Amino acid sequence: MKNIWAAKHAASRIFWLGLALLLALSASLAKADGDYPNRPIRLLVGFGAGGPTDLTFRKLAELAGKELGQPIIVENKPGAGATLAPSTMARVDKPDGYTIAAATAGLLRFPHMQKVDWNPTRDFTWIAGLGGYTFVLAVKSSSPFRSVADLVAYAKANPGKVSVGTAGAGTTMHLLTEAFGGMAGVELTHIGFKSSSEAATNLIGGHTVAALDAVGSVLPFVESGDLRLLMSFDAQPADWMPSVPTAKSLGYDLVYPAPYGLVGPKGMNPAVVTKLNTAFKAAIDSPEYAKLLKSLRQTYWYKGPPEYEAWAREFFVSERSLVERAKLGRP
Structure with missing residues (x-):
């Protein structure tokens, strides 16, 4: 009986000790969460x-x-x-x-x-x-390509000669470039840069033929007269650029507001x-x-x-x- 009592007593002590530790830990965690953030x-x-x-x-x-x-x-x-x-x-x-x-x-x-x-x-x-985002396809304002049809026609006649700059390989812009090329039946050369600003700078410098990016990246250059928008990937034309057609309106099933x-x-x-x-x-x-x-x-x-x-x-x-x-x- 003595041994049984001792065992029960020890088990009870372990239970209450464990409960105390659990409560202390919970209180500590709650305090830490309550203090968040403290750095x-x-x-x-x-x-x-x-x-x-x-x-x-x-x-x-x-x-x-x-x-x-x-x-x-x-x-x-x-x-x-x-x-x-x-x-x-x-x-x-x-x-x-x-x-x-x-x-x-x-x-x-x-x-x-x-x-x-x-x-x-x-x-x-x-x-x-x-x-x-709203994504757009842009070219230099001095480019001979006045429309997507012009760009596609040139790309068909000159496979691989149309380079499209984006903010990097594997980005949404890269995906849209390849998807657009596939739907148009043309070979586009994708060039991934480290940032959108770098892609825009290279387009303005004549190192690429076009750029596909979030409109916010190219809009300042559009407003300054350096770039021209050919197409957006929204579901409907934006009210602030009504003259820019959507890819869908041109027959490309690409609507992508990422x-x-x-x-x-x-x-x-x-x-x-x-x-x-x-x-x-x-x-x-x-x-x-x-x-x-x-x-x-x-x-x-x-x-x-x-x-x-x-x-x-x-x-x-x-x-x-x-x-x-x-x-x-x-x-």
């Missing part, structure tokens, strides 16, 4: 400095940082179709909310193009959907996700950000964490078909 946050952006994505997330970082009471520091990490930044974060950073990344459509496309050691629907916390948002490593605490989502929602709702959206000709596109993750899962599946149409799919 600067890193925001990784998969494009070079100066382009529309960089400008967008720098402004978002500034505005959301004010909401959170801590600075959000943007780090440019271009490469791998703009997936190097988020995929590196997913592999090496803790899910503590102090390293987050910009997510563009490439994150849900690249695994269909190349073998990767990460999965977009498994390895990320989807924090917030924030906005979207959204962007914010992701973190998998396993983030929901309380931290909510704080980040709330701060970035306040940022995109601000008059200051609305002004930037208008200047870059981007669209407002908000989704909370559950909706954003559900959208990502659906988009990941749909991207496979477009990659295959562009003949960029991996074996």
